[in-house]
Amino acid sequence: MNHMKHLIPINRKAARIVAAAAPPAGDVVALQQGSGPPQQPEGPHIPLGCSLAFQPGWEADRNGGTAGLCQPVERDLFDCHLGCYWPAHVPDQLNHAPDWTSKCAAAQKDWRKIDLIFP
Amino acid sequence: MTMLRVGEHHAFEAANRRYLYLVPSAAVFALDAPAAALIDALDAAPATRTDLISRVSAQFPRTDLGGLLAELEQIHAVQPVPTPAPKTPTIIPLTPVTPFPLTTAVLNVTNQCNLSCGYCYEYSEDKIVDTTNGKQPKFMTDETARQSIDLLFRESGEVAVVHVSFFGGETLMNYPVLSRAVPYAKAQAAAYGKRVEFNLTTNATLLTPKMIAFLADEDISVTVSIDGPREMQNRFRVFHDGSGSYDVMLPRVQELLRRHRSRPIGARVTLTSQVSDVLGIYRHLTDEIGFQEVGFAPVTTSPDRDHALDASGFDQMVTQFTALADEFLQAALAGRHHGFSNVSETLGEIHKGVSKAYPCGAGLGLIGVSTGGDVALCHRFAGSEEHGLGSVSAGLDRDAQRAFLERNHIGHKTDCHTCWARPLCSGGCYHEAHTRYGSTTHPNLHYCDWIREWTDICLRIYGEIAERSPSFLDRFDA
Numbered sequence: 001m002n003h004m005k006h007l008i009p010i011n012r013k014a015a016r017i018v019a020a021a022a023p024p025a026g027d028v029v030a031l032q033q034g035s036g037p038p039q040q041p042e043g044p045h046i047p048l049g050c051s052l053a054f055q056p057g058w059e060a061d062r063n064g065g066t067a068g069l070c071q072p073v074e075r076d077l078f079d080c081h082l083g084c085y086w087p088a089h090v091p092d093q094l095n096h097a098p099d100w101t102s103k104c105a106a107a108q109k110d111w112r113k114i115d116l117i118f119p
Numbered sequence: 120m121t122m123l124r125v126g127e128h129h130a131f132e133a134a135n136r137r138y139l140y141l142v143p144s145a146a147v148f149a150l151d152a153p154a155a156a157l158i159d160a161l162d163a164a165p166a167t168r169t170d171l172i173s174r175v176s177a178q179f180p181r182t183d184l185g186g187l188l189a190e191l192e193q194i195h196a197v198q199p200v201p202t203p204a205p206k207t208p209t210i211i212p213l214t215p216v217t218p219f220p221l222t223t224a225v226l227n228v229t230n231q232c233n234l235s236c237g238y239c240y241e242y243s244e245d246k247i248v249d250t251t252n253g254k255q256p257k258f259m260t261d262e263t264a265r266q267s268i269d270l271l272f273r274e275s276g277e278v279a280v281v282h283v284s285f286f287g288g289e290t291l292m293n294y295p296v297l298s299r300a301v302p303y304a305k306a307q308a309a310a311y312g313k314r315v316e317f318n319l320t321t322n323a324t325l326l327t328p329k330m331i332a333f334l335a336d337e338d339i340s341v342t343v344s345i346d347g348p349r350e351m352q353n354r355f356r357v358f359h360d361g362s363g364s365y366d367v368m369l370p371r372v373q374e375l376l377r378r379h380r381s382r383p384i385g386a387r388v389t390l391t392s393q394v395s396d397v398l399g400i401y402r403h404l405t406d407e408i409g410f411q412e413v414g415f416a417p418v419t420t421s422p423d424r425d426h427a428l429d430a431s432g433f434d435q436m437v438t439q440f441t442a443l444a445d446e447f448l449q450a451a452l453a454g455r456h457h458g459f460s461n462v463s464e465t466l467g468e469i470h471k472g473v474s475k476a477y478p479c480g481a482g483l484g485l486i487g488v489s490t491g492g493d494v495a496l497c498h499r500f501a502g503s504e505e506h507g508l509g510s511v512s513a514g515l516d517r518d519a520q521r522a523f524l525e526r527n528h529i530g531h532k533t534d535c536h537t538c539w540a541r542p543l544c545s546g547g548c549y550h551e552a553h554t555r556y557g558s559t560t561h562p563n564l565h566y567c568d569w570i571r572e573w574t575d576i577c578l579r580i581y582g583e584i585a586e587r588s589p590s591f592l593d594r595f596d597a
Contacts, residue, residue: 005183006190007148007149007154007190009147010138010147010582011146011581013147014194016146018194
């Protein structure tokens with residue numbers, strides 16, 4: 001499959017380069033397994049906790065990326081300012097923007113649907 | 120601000136499309152109009168991202184030029200300018216892992232010949248090995264042939280198909296040994312669980328009905344060294360008494376072509392200053408004699424020999440190659456076979472995207488075995504101590520092989536570092552370089568322009584076929 005819009009791979013080497021540069025299929029979610037960069041081994045997905053507990057793997061995974069965090073980065077949006085009362089840059093959901101996450105049923109999958117809020 | 124520049128490439132047009140041949144990946148990409156405009160804008164001089172996009176945006180207001188630039192960066196057609204900028208690209212030599220598996224052994228079953236062609240590299244003034252008075256025996260023995268085959272299988276690693284190639288001298292002067300080597304190699308292949316393929320090169324003057332039946336029955340590919348119509352063939356390809364070989368060779372070749380249908384029989388033509396009518400030779404060999412494949416190569420010789428091709432000879436050759444290549448293209452578009460194998464071989468390499476660190480398999484997966492059992496880079500060096508890689512009895516000299524591969528890597532051929540044709544050429548034939556410059560490590564600078572011109576012609580043919588008759592290219596996927 002050619003994901004490029006302007007370049008057509010003609011020979012076999014070109015097809016291999018396009019395949020190598022292709023983005024992973026489907027959405028990118030935290031704790032993603034399977035294709036893409038090296039990931040954590042299969043294991044239970046426990047999206048709990050907080051950086052205050054000094055859990056390794058909160059800000060960066062063992063490869064220095066964010067795809068294999070032990071906590072999904074999207075949880076910052078909810079856990080930090082709700083569960084942990086950590087000041088996070090989120091809109092005021094009580095007064096100004098009560099519906100800003102209404103399209104986001106599951107943060108790990110739907111985080112791109114969260115609206116931008118301008119004060 | 121990061122400056123961007125175009126990556127190493129060769130741009131060409133075919134079928135009203137713009138293409139890039141990327142170096143060193145050897146990938147071929149077709150460009151749409153905005154991509155071509157971006158490459159053109161950047162080709163003039165390096166630019167920053169915003170600068171570059173603003174130069175092209177007026178022409179393509181609806182195009183996501185940022186996304187396009189990202190695509191060009193992904194395929195390395197556009198790259199950041201390194202600071203400080205290197206004068207020439209550097210190639211880091213990466214010697215292949217040894218033991219590198221063997222795929223092909225060329226057995227020089229004899230160094231004797233019933234012809235004495237004026238341009239022969241084995242006997243003429245340019246010879247490397249003293250085949251007349253040297254220590255090499257005149258004929259390979261059964262035992263040496265068997266040891267060669269044993270060595271090939273023993274060193275072939277995971278390779279599933281190995282090739283045994285019979286060469287000379289005149290190969291058929293040692294028909295008894297080669298005819299016994301074939302069943303032996305097949306038995307070894309069965310024991311190793313591998314497949315073995317054979318080919319044989321001959322001047323065809325000694326072919327008998329019995330030999331032809333053997334070649335056909337055993338499925339042996341045959342290449343006939345032949346120079347064309349009578350007067351051209353007889354110009355250099357003569358018997359020891361000076362008489363021409365055409366009339367002796369012709370009926371035997373015709374019988375071979377009639378009887379042996381399981382493999383394409385190829386003709387291999389040596390072009391010289393006196394024999395250079397490519398089109399005439401091609402017509403004669405295909406239409407009149409019936410060869411399915413014809414390959415041409417300029418004679419390997421020192422430049423001061425009478426028969427050497429000079430610059431005008433090379434120019435004339437390219438002109439005729441171009442005309443014949445156009446015929447190949449028309450045939451390909453019409454779904455017909457065309458036997459100009461110089462084109463089909465290059466198209467095959469372009470299609471795969473071959474990018475070579477070494478010009479050929481010599482000393483890598485291919486070895487040449489002399490009549491006495493010495494192993495060398497290839498058949499052209501067989502028996503040369505300077506280019507030796509052990510022997511079939513003592514085994515492959517892996518240290519010598521490693522040293523050879525380190526010395527001859529494209530990374531050491533600095534002349535090649537700025538050449539876009541290096542993925543396919545990689546400096547050219549070791550034997551040619553040795554004859555011209557006295558060293559296998561020297562790039563063949565005397566035919567650079569010709570190689571680039573020829574590669575460009577083949578790329579354009581490839582682009583035309585890819586656009587207009589892509590299914591033709593399926594044959595190169597095997």
